[in-house]
Amino acid sequence: MEIRIKSVSKDFFSEGKTIKALSDIDLAIPANQIFTLLGPSGCGKTTLLRCIVGLETPDSGEIAIGEEIVYSKEKNIFVPPEKRGLSMVFQTYAIWPHMTVFDNVAYPLQTRKEAKDEIRSKVEKTLRFVQLEGLENRPATKLSGGQQQRVALARALVPEPKVILFDEPLSNLDAKLREETRKELRSFLTELKITAVYVTHDRIEALSLSDAIAVMKDGQMVEIGTPKKIYFDSDHRFVADFIGRANLINGKVIAFEDSYTVVDSSMGTIACQKNPHASVGDAVTLCIRPEFIKVMEQHTSEDRNIFRGKVESLLFIGDAYEGEVIIADTRLIIRIEPTTIVEEGDEVSLSFDPDHCFLLSK
Amino acid sequence: MFSTRTALTPSLIVIVGFLTVCPVVMLVLGSFSEGIGAFGKFTLEKYIQSYTDPAFAGIIVNTVIFTIGSGFVATLLALFLAYLNTRTNIPFKFLFRIISIIPMMIPHILFSVSWVLLLNPSNGMINLLLKQIFNLENSPFNIYTLGGMILVEGLLDLPIAYLILAPAMAAFDVSLEESSKVSGASNLRTLTRVTLPVLRPAILASFILVIVRSLASFAVPSIIGMPGRIYVLATHIYRIIATGFAADYGMAAAVGMSALAASIALIYLYRYLTSESEKYVTISSRGYRPSLIELKKAKYPLFAIVGLLSFVLIVLPVLVLFYTSLVPYSMVPDARAFSMMNWKHWLDVLKDPISLLSLKNSVFLGIVGATLGVILSIFVSYVIVKVRTRAAGLLESISFLSFSFPGIVIGVGFMWFFVRTPLYATIWSLLIGYIATYLPYGIRPLTSAFIQIHSHLEESSRVCGGGTLYTLRRIVIPLLIPGVVSGWILMATMFVRELTLSVVLSRPGTEVLAVQILRFAEDGLWGKLSALGIMMICISTIIVVIASLIGMKMTRVQETD
Ligand SMILES: Nc1ncnc2c1ncn2[C@@H]1O[C@H](COP(=O)(O)OP(=O)(O)OP(=O)(O)O)[C@@H](O)[C@H]1O
Ligand SMILES: [Mg+2]
Numbered sequence: 001m002e003i004r005i006k007s008v009s010k011d012f013f014s015e016g017k018t019i020k021a022l023s024d025i026d027l028a029i030p031a032n033q034i035f036t037l038l039g040p041s042g043c044g045k046t047t048l049l050r051c052i053v054g055l056e057t058p059d060s061g062e063i064a065i066g067e068e069i070v071y072s073k074e075k076n077i078f079v080p081p082e083k084r085g086l087s088m089v090f091q092t093y094a095i096w097p098h099m100t101v102f103d104n105v106a107y108p109l110q111t112r113k114e115a116k117d118e119i120r121s122k123v124e125k126t127l128r129f130v131q132l133e134g135l136e137n138r139p140a141t142k143l144s145g146g147q148q149q150r151v152a153l154a155r156a157l158v159p160e161p162k163v164i165l166f167d168e169p170l171s172n173l174d175a176k177l178r179e180e181t182r183k184e185l186r187s188f189l190t191e192l193k194i195t196a197v198y199v200t201h202d203r204i205e206a207l208s209l210s211d212a213i214a215v216m217k218d219g220q221m222v223e224i225g226t227p228k229k230i231y232f233d234s235d236h237r238f239v240a241d242f243i244g245r246a247n248l249i250n251g252k253v254i255a256f257e258d259s260y261t262v263v264d265s266s267m268g269t270i271a272c273q274k275n276p277h278a279s280v281g282d283a284v285t286l287c288i289r290p291e292f293i294k295v296m297e298q299h300t301s302e303d304r305n306i307f308r309g310k311v312e313s314l315l316f317i318g319d320a321y322e323g324e325v326i327i328a329d330t331r332l333i334i335r336i337e338p339t340t341i342v343e344e345g346d347e348v349s350l351s352f353d354p355d356h357c358f359l360l361s362k
Numbered sequence: 363m364f365s366t367r368t369a370l371t372p373s374l375i376v377i378v379g380f381l382t383v384c385p386v387v388m389l390v391l392g393s394f395s396e397g398i399g400a401f402g403k404f405t406l407e408k409y410i411q412s413y414t415d416p417a418f419a420g421i422i423v424n425t426v427i428f429t430i431g432s433g434f435v436a437t438l439l440a441l442f443l444a445y446l447n448t449r450t451n452i453p454f455k456f457l458f459r460i461i462s463i464i465p466m467m468i469p470h471i472l473f474s475v476s477w478v479l480l481l482n483p484s485n486g487m488i489n490l491l492l493k494q495i496f497n498l499e500n501s502p503f504n505i506y507t508l509g510g511m512i513l514v515e516g517l518l519d520l521p522i523a524y525l526i527l528a529p530a531m532a533a534f535d536v537s538l539e540e541s542s543k544v545s546g547a548s549n550l551r552t553l554t555r556v557t558l559p560v561l562r563p564a565i566l567a568s569f570i571l572v573i574v575r576s577l578a579s580f581a582v583p584s585i586i587g588m589p590g591r592i593y594v595l596a597t598h599i600y601r602i603i604a605t606g607f608a609a610d611y612g613m614a615a616a617v618g619m620s621a622l623a624a625s626i627a628l629i630y631l632y633r634y635l636t637s638e639s640e641k642y643v644t645i646s647s648r649g650y651r652p653s654l655i656e657l658k659k660a661k662y663p664l665f666a667i668v669g670l671l672s673f674v675l676i677v678l679p680v681l682v683l684f685y686t687s688l689v690p691y692s693m694v695p696d697a698r699a700f701s702m703m704n705w706k707h708w709l710d711v712l713k714d715p716i717s718l719l720s721l722k723n724s725v726f727l728g729i730v731g732a733t734l735g736v737i738l739s740i741f742v743s744y745v746i747v748k749v750r751t752r753a754a755g756l757l758e759s760i761s762f763l764s765f766s767f768p769g770i771v772i773g774v775g776f777m778w779f780f781v782r783t784p785l786y787a788t789i790w791s792l793l794i795g796y797i798a799t800y801l802p803y804g805i806r807p808l809t810s811a812f813i814q815i816h817s818h819l820e821e822s823s824r825v826c827g828g829g830t831l832y833t834l835r836r837i838v839i840p841l842l843i844p845g846v847v848s849g850w851i852l853m854a855t856m857f858v859r860e861l862t863l864s865v866v867l868s869r870p871g872t873e874v875l876a877v878q879i880l881r882f883a884e885d886g887l888w889g890k891l892s893a894l895g896i897m898m899i900c901i902s903t904i905i906v907v908i909a910s911l912i913g914m915k916m917t918r919v920q921e922t923d
Contacts, residue, residue, distance in 0.1 A: 053825055054824075054825075055821050055824065055825070080824070080829070081821070081824040081825050082824050082825070082826075082827045082828055082829050082832075084825075085827075086825060087825065087826075088822070088825045090818045090821070090822055091818075092816060092818045094816065094818035094819050094821070094822035096819055096822075096823075096837060096841075097814070097841070098840050098841055107823070107826050107828070107836075108826040108827050111826055111827035111828045111832060112827055155822075155826065159826075159827070
């Protein structure tokens with residue numbers, strides 16, 4: 001189901017100060033997609049999620065789920081969470097400690113007073129789906145972190161909701177388990193054709209899991225797009241920096257060629273992706289990701305985007321090296337494949353494709 | 363919903379403030395007044411009168427020796443037990459848990475009486491026995507001394523000291539000890555040069571807390587001190603208001619002020635020390651288990667001492683009382699004694715109208731008082747844990763205000779209040795006083811229960827389709843029940859045995875069990891006393907068992923619902 005959010009704002013008051021947790025958010029979350037809210041800590045992701053599910057009442061605006069308006073300041077509508085028919089997985093999982101696994105998962109069906117055997121078969125089916133069969137009668141407190149996460153997921157799936165909301169569901173798992181669960185979660189969700197709103201501050205999680213990402217900052221929506229668009233082609237300095245390692249270079253547009261924009265910067269003239277919004281003379285910021293900068297083994301006839309610099313430092317990071325290269329005052333971070341033989345202090349030639357270097361207009 | 367929520371904190375502050383601040387304020391006012399009937403003019407007369415009394419210096423000396431002595435006994439014993447339990451391979455470690463909990467279940471007045479029955483100079487059982495065996499002229503022991511008081515009070519406060527020291531000992535950073543051993547020091551030297559100095563804040567904290575407790579103690583000074591004419595502050599106040607012909611509540615208040623001041627100073631010191639020791643503990647606890655010291659040859663002798671202590675603390679008092687309730691007069695347990703056993707004392711007690719009334723009153727106070735107290739505690743804990751505004755912080759501090767003050771002083775403060783109300787000399791005055799003084803017993807378990815109910819647990823239920831009432835019934839209440847049950851049990855057992863406040867507030871018609879037991883002790887009616895005492899223990903136990911069963915049942919019903 002589609003979720004539409006229209007100019008929603010929410011302030012908190014604490015210790016005499018006003019915190020603008022959400023200011024004037026507009027957002028349309030398309031049906032049957034995994035939609036991620038991404039942003040640094042405290043930017044209002046959880047608050048937005050809680051507004052959608054009804055645990056928090058916005059100060060103004062309108063929220064609609066499918067055809068139904070669940071909140072509207074103007075029309076004075078507020079549907080309480082238990083009537084919105086959504087599911088949510090909490091960051092703490094919120095597993096009820098006084099119940100068994102079965103009772104935890106059966107709870108949403110029991111609130112609807114479904115028949116006992118109906119409930120049993122649905123719960124068993126869901127537990128099988130999340131691979132927890134056999135643990136029905138285990139007290140919920142006697143589960144590992146990963147198992148608790150699955151119980152929370154099962155409890156969210158069992159009423160077959162049209163929308164599931166996730167608030168950093170993987171942040172309490174260890175790194176390896178988090179990776180596995182991420183993959184599983186994606187296959188569950190795509191298989192079930194559910195609208196999922198997923199909150200995280202982990203960029204890898206956002207990139208690998210989502211159909212679309214909305215990046216937030218200080219209670220505002222900064223940019224919305226597919227993971228690839230956000231990663232390769234963002235318009236915003238903040239987004240480009242937040243989503244991955246990035247070299248941000250300040251410069252000035254000096255010319256347009258047939259397929260490139262030419263920018264003058266402290267490290268020289270750089271050809272980059274064409275950008276219809278820029279015009280000659282504009283001060284701009286360029287973004288180039290470390291993995292697109294190549295160390296050239298031998299000279300080529302190509303003369304575009306070739307820079308010479310000195311390797312300042314090399315850091316072994318497991319699958320590659322991360323190097324810092326100084327080119328006339330500008331410091332570039334580059335990724336060096338282990339097959340390339342470079343040492344600290346070496347003079348190197350670097351090159352990158354103009355298509356991988358993009359202009360940030362905001 | 364929102365308006366009731368905002369009104370909740372202020373109304374609780376008013377209620378709890380009345381309960382705990384009122385007696386303190388009344389005490390201060392009373393100490394500067396002319397008489398309990400009417401406050402009269404502001405006067406320092408009562409202070410002059412009480413502090414120039416030539417006997418007063420002696421009372422202060424006794425109080426200091428008694429409290430500090432008890433502090434030493436309890437802390438040293440607790441240190442010994444905590445060390446054995448956390449650091450050595452002593453067998454049967456479960457005994458330590460028992461030692462730290464069970465003695466709290468035996469009323470202090472009965473514990474004191476049992477020691478009197480064993481060691482009093484005229485017919486204490488151990489004295490009689492030793493005289494018989496060694497053909498002695500005089501009794502070898504006399505419990506009616508400062509030494510006797512210190513011994514018994516020290517044993518009574520042992521569990522508190524242990525509960526402070528054992529966790530500190532367990533969180534101790536062993537690498538400090540290991541490095542000492544690596545540099546060649548023996549176990550003993552490591553203990554005295556490294557372990558004890560590092561634990562000093564915790565040791566001092568336990569020492570201070572025991573001093574606060576023994577300053578507030580009334581059972582030991584009244585049962586053991588008064589027969590030997592050894593008066594401390596608590597019994598001095600009692601003497602002023604209860605014995606003699608004209609009870610002088612003004613003087614009692616004036617004397618009470620110094621007990622109050624001493625408690626406040628000590629509690630501040632205690633808070634300071636615990637925050638110090640907590641700082642220390644959090645720095646050093648890195649989560650590894652200390653290696654246990656092999657006791658080798660000392661293992662069983664040491665264990666024998668622990669066993670003896672548990673016997674003395676738990677089994678002996680009950681045995682002695684039960685035995686005394688069955689024999690016609692104090693005698694050594696031998697064949698003759700067993701042949702003379704009968705239920706006469708029990709029947710006498712059951713025929714004594716005042717004893718029956720006190721039974722009835724105490725059961726009423728236990729059940730009704732604990733129920734009201736727990737209801738209040740639920741609201742207070744909710745505000746403390748979930749509302750957490752500055753006003754909630756204020757509520758928390760006033761809830762714990764009168765907790766560590768000497769009960770008899772609080773009682774005198776309440777007396778100044780109640781004589782002005784129709785509540786005077788009714789059972790309700792006792793009920794109010796009990797709840798005011800023992801509120802923390804209800805609040806502690808309930809705050810932990812509320813802390814456990816993370817707001818996500820409720821919210822998750824709402825999202826799953828449960829309305830407010832449904833969530834309350836299936837999530838909040840079941841999670842609260844364990845806290846409610848333990849709060850109720852703690853309060854009910856404290857109320858059934860309450861002595862210190864009651865000796866001030868109880869009047870003819872509102873006698874309670876512990877006061878009646880004190881009367882029997884004053885008249886030397888040990889047989890009846892023991893019978894009534896055993897009944898008191900049984901009633902407490904029955905209340906505890908029934909409450910736990912109900913609690914278990916309620917949680918189970920919720921689960922399978
Ligand atoms: N109940 C509340 N009372 C007062 N302030 C609040 C409350 N809830 C959230 N805030 C504030 O609103 C802002 C947004 O909080 P929110 O929890 O939505 O952030 P978040 O993006 O989820 O952060 P994180 O990644 O750390 O979970 C923060 O500044 C936070 O301190
Ligand atoms: Mg959050």
